[in-house]
Amino acid sequence: MNFKTILPLLIITSLFLACGPAPSGGGDVVIPEYPPVTAKTIDVGDLDFKIGILTGTVSQGEDEYRGAERVIARYGTENIIHKTYPDNFMTEQETTVTQLMEMARDPEVKAIIIAQAVPGTLPAIKKARRERDDLIFILVAPQEDPEQIAKNADLVLQTDDLMRGKTIIEQAKEMGAKTFVHYTFPRHMSMEILSRRRDIMRDLCKRNGIEFVDANAPDPTGDQGIAGAQKFILEDVPRLITEYGKDTAFFSTNCAMQEPLIRASLDGGAIFVEQCCPSPTHGYPGALGISIDEEIAGDMAKIREQIGKKIAEKGQAGRFGTWKVSMHIVMIEAAVELAKGKVHGKLELTDHAMIKGFLEKCGNVKVELGPFNEHENFLMVISENVPL
Amino acid sequence: MSDHLAVMLERAKDGVRSFGLARWIIVGFLLLIWFIAGIFTDNDLGTLLGDCLVRSGMNGLLVLALVLPIRAGSGLNFGIPLGIVCGLVGGIFSLELAAANPFGLSWLSGVESLSRGGSGFLIAHAVALPLSALLGLGFGWLLEKVRGQEMMVGIYVGFGAVAGMCVLWLKAPLTSPELIWPIGGDGVRNTIVLQDYYKWILDSWGEVSFGSFAPGALDPQGNAPAFTRSGGFYLPTGLMLFWLGACGLMAVFLKTRLGTALSAAGENPEYARSIGIPVARMRRWSIVISTMLAASGIIVYSQSYGFYQLYKAALWMAFPAVASILLGGASLRRAGVMHVIIGTLLFQSLLTTSLPTVNSLVQNSPYREGLANLPEIARLVIQNGVILYALSRASRGSR
Amino acid sequence: MMARAVIRLLSRYAVPILFVVVCTAAITVADMNLSRISTDVLERFFRNLFLVLSLVIPIVAGLGLNFGIVLGAMAGQIGLMTVQNAKVPGLGGISVAVICSIPIAMLLGWLTGLLFNRTRGREMITGIILGFFANGIYQLLFLILAGPVIPYHAKDLLLPQGMGLRVTINLTSVERGLDDVMTIPLRTSAVVQEGTPGAKVQADGSYVKVTRWGEIPMLTLLVNVALCVLIWLLFRTKLGQDLRAVGQDPGVAEVAGIKVNRCRIIAIILSMVLAGIGQIIFLQNMTVMNTFQSHEQVGFYAIAALLVGGATVTRVTIWNAIFGTLLFHALFSIISVAAQNPKLLNSPQIGEYLREFFLYAIIGTTLAIHAWRSRSAARAS
Secondary structure, three states: OHHHHHHHHHHHHHHHHHHOOOOOOHHHOOOOOOOOOOOOOOOOOOOOOEEEEEEOOHHHOHHHHHHHHHHHHHHOOOOEEEEEOOOOOOOOHHHHHHHHHHHHOOOOEEEEEEEOOOOOHHHHHHHHHHHOOOOEEEEEOOOOOHHHHHHHOOEEEEEOHHHHHHHHHHHHHHOOOOEEEEEEOHHHHOOHHHHHHHHHHHHHHHHHOOEEEEEEOOOOOOOOHHHHHHHHHHHHHHHHHHHHOOOEEEEEOOHHHHHHHHHHHHHHOOEEOOOOOOOOOOOHHHHHOOOOOOOOOOOHHHHHHHHHHHHHHOOOOOOEEEEOOOHHHHHHHHHHHHHHHHHOOOOOOOOHHHHHHHHHHHHOOOEEEEEEOOEEEEEEEEEOEEEO | OHHHHHHHHHHHHHHHHHHOHHHHHHHHHHHHHHHHHHHHOOOOHHHHHHHHHHHHHHHHHHHHOOHHHHHOOOOOOOOHHHHHHHHHHHHHHHHHOOOOOHHHOHHHOOOHHHHOOHHHHHHHHHHHHHHHHHHHHHHHHHHHHOOOOHHHHHHHHHHHHHHHHHHHHHHOOOOOOOOOOOOOOOOOOOEEEOOOOOOOOOOOOOOEEOOOOOHHHOOOOOOOOOOOOOOOOEEOHHHHHHHHHHHHHHHHHHHOHHHHHHHHHHHOHHHHHHOOOOHHHHHHHHHHHHHHHHHHHHHHHHHHHOEEEOHHHHOOOHHHHHHHHHHOOOOOOOOOHHHHHHHHHHHHHHHHHHHHHHHHHHHHOOOOOOOOOHHHHHHHHHHHHHHHHHHHHHHHOOO | OHHHHHHHHHHHOHHHHHHHHHHHHHHHHHOOOHHHHHHHHHHHHHHHHHHHHOOHHHHHOOOOOOOOHHHHHHHHHHHHHHHHHHOOOHHHHHHHHHHHHHHHHHHHHHHHHHHHHHOOOOHHHHHHHHHHHHHHHHHHHHHHHEOOOEOOOOOOOEOOOOOOEOOEEEOOOOOOOOHHHOEEEEEEEEEEOOOOOOOEEOOOOOEEEEEEEEEEEHHHHHHHHHHHHHHHHHOOOHHHHHHHHHHHOHHHHHHOOOOHHHHHHHHHHHHHHHHHHHHHHHHHHHOEEEOOOHHHHHHHHHHHHHHHOOOOOOOOOHHHHHHHHHHHHHHHHHHHHHHOOOOOOOOHHHHHHHHHHHHHHHHHHHHHHHHHHHHHHHHHO
């Protein structure tokens, strides 16, 4: 009987294959540009109120959690409330809401920083705004719809995934790529920024004479789970290297796939420009078994050096890359300073020069930034890629 | 002579019938996919088939772990994550021995070589099996107390074990610089690479491969890089032998007196009790063996996969195993070794082959930009549709 | 005599007692703010109750825990998308969403029922895989066909390239459309000393502090009460009696002339329709819908709540659903907050894992207590 349910679907699908919709993207791809901004910072005073920080646990990604720990090390637990959202945040959004509301209902909390801003953030912001209007929400790396997020949050900081569409392809070309493989799955392509980046990449590949391969992988939150998605990557990368040759650059939009992707690219001799969330500590240590004893733990330059050694052992130096520091850690640190300035009335959260200044000061790296879709409170940030 | 032939023919017919319509449908479907993959795509059919075997061998022990509890009347053991975390503890223990001072104990230093190669694999088992036996005993005792609700309790015990272990992973007193978190400097990372330890220790034992990488993929010296599977068909001999050997042992065990007593306890507990079979103890021991098989299963899985995955990775691992054995024709009260082998091969082959084939089809079509999202959607629909169809037909097949 | 009565009482109410003890302990140890907790628990209770109730009918009809309600939730979401596309506001929007979702839910329920009739005894795992399968079709409909084929046009719904829906849909037109029609806030006020934080000076010079304990959305309450009454009435009709008979023993029911397969399909259809409405109630309170994920969280937590309330795979009452929802969400909320209290643990992530561990452990313990009680009851009779 179930066949009857499948049948119409198969017909629809085959119809699709037969006539094919008009190719999306193509002509109307806009390559982003930044307006020039000069960095400046001011003294924002002391932390004399409470700031809430919501991050994931380390198993979701170490960077954000340690970023919050660094802030606590500076300001102490009296003024920083650190909470975590559940590992399966996709199915436990009510818990995320509960954690955020618990902070929002504390009258001493004046600002809340959420990194990464997983689904559940937007309902929580809307619920908190019903009860009080003086709370400042600063979001790092939102995963909900950017238009809605921009309308509801005070400040959004995100690595510039649109601009990276350009920089990654340029870097891949420099590293000698002839083919560029982009792994993703439909749920991610329903995210505006990620699907626009894919279109930018495809367009630039065409212009640069690089073959663009749009590959699908299983959704790690779906039926096969993280294990199935990772195993697929391990199997598929060698297949594609056989098909397209060694000068193939691999990229995936999903954090869980970075480790197998790095491993398989290194073993197969391929190119890997940078991760979905560029940072020396994202993917590389787990994929390559980087030795990090307690003395160099947390030292990004030393960690990069260790990764570089492992890659050089395989004779692949210069074909792998990442960013100098973890931008999410920098964003959390900067967000605390910006929240202080805003609460003390010393700056506005749409002052791009000030935001750039604090990001550069906290991370000790050069950054460029610009607004997303003309939302002055939604800033896309980019830093430099360093080959390993 | 012709009598003999007739008997043979009759047997073959029986075999075909007992294989069940559902399984034949899946086999037919797989053949169709393989045909499409071989003719219409750039994928190497041999590679695909090899990947199917590797995945089946990887997951096989976890599926085998479900047999005994079903036969003993405890239903599907959703609690296998309990065994899985024991296996992971054993695995991490074996890797920590590579540190300068394992667990901060200086008298343990200098045993680095033990953690690599076959000895590491054995040490992992040596720690994992007793631990899982112990926890399995407790789990079996608990299930005895909640008769009638075993499956739901099992789900939550499995989840609880995974969540509880996360605390241990964060607090484990490990010192190996390849295990600890790179920024925090303590706890265990969520992915541990087995490259220099015992990756593919089973897979590569007596491996057979045909074909090789395309010229572009060779390293500068002209050799295929180490630890990369060559293209073409690949037979993970050791892995398959380990799995099929375990299946064989299980089949032999089921034929022994103990094995038949265990099945009797599941089939008709009242009767079994009346002829003196200790029903409760049978059920408990079936859970113990199941937990131990799961512990070994995850070590085998990880050596083939190349990574240990800690924290939440084990949370949903019971569900594909359950789907496999049901697809193989088992039911809540009946399960055999053949159900495990057929079910695992079919389920894992479906998982392995459908996506690359559709991916390649779309990549080669002139509408690839418009259809970019289709492959994964098509996989979800086709793969789960076929499984559902097989489940809906299962009652008409072997029963 | 007295002692035995006490023991009987304790064992009868073992689960609520366990929950009260755990929650009280958590509140005391973590020194929690009671008013914030009660606000959160009330909100969760009214948001989830309808979904949990939608599981009741299939259990009575012997179909076990209906993991298929994921499909019903999808139907509800399709209703909400349609309303958001047309921007029908408030209560009217909710009604339109419900009306849109019902035929879809009925169709899905009918198909699911047909499937479940062919997979008797394996409904649970079939339901889970059916959820995956339906997810594929859902993605096909709303990632590829929405825009070019399905005539959605609103800018806050469609992706800029005109094909596929956005990952998040902000339900601006129907947000809290049911809840906000009439709410009764729960407040207490106490006279306090000068200088207490949050205290306000009164006309007579005394200081009064108002504490909010949450609010009761009257219409949502009414809808839930109505559903309970309807379910209660259903089981007093001929159809309800038939469903019950099918659940108790399909063989006997068949002999008695009841169309077993038809009854089972009706039970699933009812459950799907209710799940669709339940999802609409859930999302109008959350105010934001994750287009491709919101339905996935439905089955698991609703089922856990029902189990905590004392339901089994074969036996359930409305009270199981109501108490289960209340206890489960109280525990969920309290443990979530308590485990991350810096006074208890200085590491929030360990708190997070302990929270999960305790949650699963307590659900497991609850199941064990229920199983043990039903066994000793069986032995006594």
